[in-house]
Amino acid sequence: MSALLEVEELTAAYGQVQALFGVSLKLEEGEALALMGRNGMGKTTTIACITRMLGARSGRIAFAGHDLGRLPSHKAARLGLGLVPEGRRAFRGLTVRENLMAAARKGEWTFDKVAELFPRLAERADQKAETLSGGEQQMLVIGRALMTNPRLLILDEATEGLAPVVRQEIWAAIRALKARGQSILIVDKSLKELATVADRCTVLERGRDVWHGTPAKLTPDLAHRFLGV
Amino acid sequence: MSPVEQIPAAGSEPMAAAPARPSRATLVNAALGLGLLAFGLGAWAMGEVFMVTLATKVAILAIAGAGLNLVLGYGGLVSFGHAAYFGLGGYTAGILAHHALNYTPLFEWPFLFEGTTSMPVIWLTAMVIGALAAAAIGALSLRTTGVYFIMITLAFGQMIFYFAISWPAYGGEDGLPIYVRNGFPGLDTLDPLHFFGLVWAVLMAVLGGIAMLARSRFGLALQAARQNRQRLMAVGIRPGGVLLTAFVISGAITALAGALYADLNRFVSPSMLSWHLSGELLVFLILGGTGRLFAPLAGAGLYIALEHLLGGVSDHWQFFFGLLLLAVVLFARGGVIGFLAGGKRHG
Numbered sequence: 141m142s143a144l145l146e147v148e149e150l151t152a153a154y155g156q157v158q159a160l161f162g163v164s165l166k167l168e169e170g171e172a173l174a175l176m177g178r179n180g181m182g183k184t185t186t187i188a189c190i191t192r193m194l195g196a197r198s199g200r201i202a203f204a205g206h207d208l209g210r211l212p213s214h215k216a217a218r219l220g221l222g223l224v225p226e227g228r229r230a231f232r233g234l235t236v237r238e239n240l241m242a243a244a245r246k247g248e249w250t251f252d253k254v255a256e257l258f259p260r261l262a263e264r265a266d267q268k269a270e271t272l273s274g275g276e277q278q279m280l281v282i283g284r285a286l287m288t289n290p291r292l293l294i295l296d297e298a299t300e301g302l303a304p305v306v307r308q309e310i311w312a313a314i315r316a317l318k319a320r321g322q323s324i325l326i327v328d329k330s331l332k333e334l335a336t337v338a339d340r341c342t343v344l345e346r347g348r349d350v351w352h353g354t355p356a357k358l359t360p361d362l363a364h365r366f367l368g369v
Numbered sequence: 370m371s372p373v374e375q376i377p378a379a380g381s382e383p384m385a386a387a388p389a390r391p392s393r394a395t396l397v398n399a400a401l402g403l404g405l406l407a408f409g410l411g412a413w414a415m416g417e418v419f420m421v422t423l424a425t426k427v428a429i430l431a432i433a434g435a436g437l438n439l440v441l442g443y444g445g446l447v448s449f450g451h452a453a454y455f456g457l458g459g460y461t462a463g464i465l466a467h468h469a470l471n472y473t474p475l476f477e478w479p480f481l482f483e484g485t486t487s488m489p490v491i492w493l494t495a496m497v498i499g500a501l502a503a504a505a506i507g508a509l510s511l512r513t514t515g516v517y518f519i520m521i522t523l524a525f526g527q528m529i530f531y532f533a534i535s536w537p538a539y540g541g542e543d544g545l546p547i548y549v550r551n552g553f554p555g556l557d558t559l560d561p562l563h564f565f566g567l568v569w570a571v572l573m574a575v576l577g578g579i580a581m582l583a584r585s586r587f588g589l590a591l592q593a594a595r596q597n598r599q600r601l602m603a604v605g606i607r608p609g610g611v612l613l614t615a616f617v618i619s620g621a622i623t624a625l626a627g628a629l630y631a632d633l634n635r636f637v638s639p640s641m642l643s644w645h646l647s648g649e650l651l652v653f654l655i656l657g658g659t660g661r662l663f664a665p666l667a668g669a670g671l672y673i674a675l676e677h678l679l680g681g682v683s684d685h686w687q688f689f690f691g692l693l694l695l696a697v698v699l700f701a702r703g704g705v706i707g708f709l710a711g712g713k714r715h716g
């Protein structure tokens with residue numbers, strides 16, 4: 141059986157500046173893969189290539205049996221890539237409900253289900269996104285990605301810059317999603333929390349994948365070497 | 370508070386958005402819509418026929434502005450060429466009536482068509498032509514953004530303007546008269562009150578349609594496209610498709626207004642296609658509050674009222690109007706409706 145997501149020898153550049161020098165990774169259906177590495181090592185760039193926000197220079201990205209090749213990003217999204225981008229990227233002028241309904245696609249995720257996962261969103265259903273706290277906005281963006289009923293949920297720094305309490309709430313939701321079999325590609329700084337979700341890790345260094353393994357095998361020694369922690 | 374009495378009326382308005390209690394915006398909208406109706410009826414009762422015509426003009430310009438509001442207010446596209454659709458709608462009415470009244474066929478193949486003086490047919494034709502023009506212009510213009518989009522829509526508008534001026538068959542620069550106002554089943558359209566009532570009903574229908582559209586998934590995607598196109602792509606929606614669809618609907622609505630305007634004046638001229646008119650439509654929305662459902666009505670009403678009142682005082686009324694516009698832009702960014710109804714509209 142082929143993997144849900146398969147990236148081979150991906151290279152990419154921002155103009156003249158090359159950012160990826162050959163990234164390969166694999167993610168099976170139902171699996172959670174943590175993409176790790178220090179700042180500027182190419183995590184977000186890799187995600188931008190997978191979601192087709194950034195054109196790859198070379199390499200291959202296959203998702204659910206489709207070659208993402210030169211697909212425009214909205215078509216990649218329709219194949220089942222649900223992105224929660226870095227930073228809080230809600231549609232600020234729309235209400236919580238409108239944000240979610242704008243993204244809705246047929247499937248098991250509905251407004252009520254998202255509201256169940258994040259009860260705070262239900263309370264604020266008719267509030268404009270811009271009036272929400274940072275954590276609530278992040279929940280909204282996760283909910284919006286879920287409303288597209290993605291086969292793969294991509295979380296890029298979903299808990300960055302949030303208060304510890306809110307962070308816990310979001311991690312609990314991510315664990316719940318994992319438990320119900322949602323495939324997840326996740327980037328985050330918290331190794332401790334990642335270890336509770338991720339089945340496997342891929343570490344990037346200077347635009348290359350340099351280590352693959354389970355969180356248990358990522359010893360403090362290795363973590364210090366690759367991640368500086 | 371007096372607005373309380375209007376709550377039942379507000380419920381029957383198309384903008385009855387809030388499920389529980391009508392919001393202040395709903396009340397302001399109801400006051401505007403019913404206010405225009407009351408003004409028209411009141412003027413008629415007092416024998417001020419000219420005022421009825423003025424109210425009709427406000428309603429028609431508000432329809433045109435509503436078309437622009439769909440792309441500008443909801444979609445964030447600054448079209449500086451909406452006079453093109455207004456004028457095309459006007460010429461559609463003029464040309465169809467011209468052939469019908471002169472008994473000269475408009476075309477003989479594939480079937481004989483001698484034009485028509487039936488408003489429903491004219492409206493439909495005008496909307497189709499407006500939609501087609503908007504589809505062609507939009508498909509090309511939407512490849513650009515920002516100031517380039519403004520300029521390219523203006524350029525298309527000017528192209529059509531100069532075409533109309535240099536085409537002698539339908540009057541060229543002199544325009545084209547419609548000798549008898551086109552008809553609507555069951556109404557005497559030459560009666561100013563009948564025509565006013567008809568136009569008011571069309572305005573309410575258009576605003577109701579836009580309110581429904583804005584709350585649909587399409588409308589939400591359109592507003593999301595205004596805020597961030599890339600985020601919209603991330604949820605699997607192509608912003609270009611959403612914006613072009615809105616542009617086409619917008620063109621059709623503005624063309625409908627143009628057809629009504631031609632019948633109001635019983636005359637079509639290239640001035641309906643001029644960039645001044647495109648600018649006026651933009652001014653209506655800025656005055657009323659871009660993206661507010663009833664902004665075009667508030668803006669057009671204020672504009673026509675000031676033109677009438679200040680125009681009587683000074684030939685240079687636009688100087689004072691300019692001061693007002695400046696004040697709105699500087700101190701009341703939400704326009705008249707934002708000022709009255711409160712609440713932030715733009716994120």
